Amino acid sequence: MENDPDAGVPMGAPHRPGDDWRCKDDAEEWPCQVFRRRMWSLYQGNRPRLAEVMGGFRDKATATLPDLTPKQAEARFVGWVHDPPVRRRLRAI
Template sequence: MGHDEAEPQGSLHRPNQDWYCTDDGEEWPCPIHKRRMWTYYQDDHLRLEGIMNRFRDRAMVSGMSHEIATARFVGWVRNPPVRQVKRSI
């Protein structure tokens, strides 16, 4: 798995206890983590969905609602994250 060009090597993009990314402060899973996971599990989306379901369950135990946790942790798995391309004018 390669790393994003704009990202410092060693960035892990893991969740903190409040479910925000430790590297970029975005809601976790952040866009970079989603792309990494999607790339790594590109041939096994069911496994990725199972992994993200476990994160969803942990977030719900910590107080996140089922609807928000499902959308945030599992909703993106069946729709690949899109890399935003900068356009020059």
């Protein structure tokens, strides 16, 4: 199976990375929390496939971010996959 990090993620979707690997919408380091939640939902908890996809993004980022160590890249792009994003609960007013 080809490791295509953009598979299933529309390029025009919000919370995409900019050239500096910061989120275009909230300026957080990418992948931002919104994107992580979106990907978790999209892959419905399929951690191996999600890790594979995010590994593709990791590889693209390390090619353009020379100061990012392999350990930092792994933690930032793939490490969160095994610890699902926390969903906030809305409280009634």
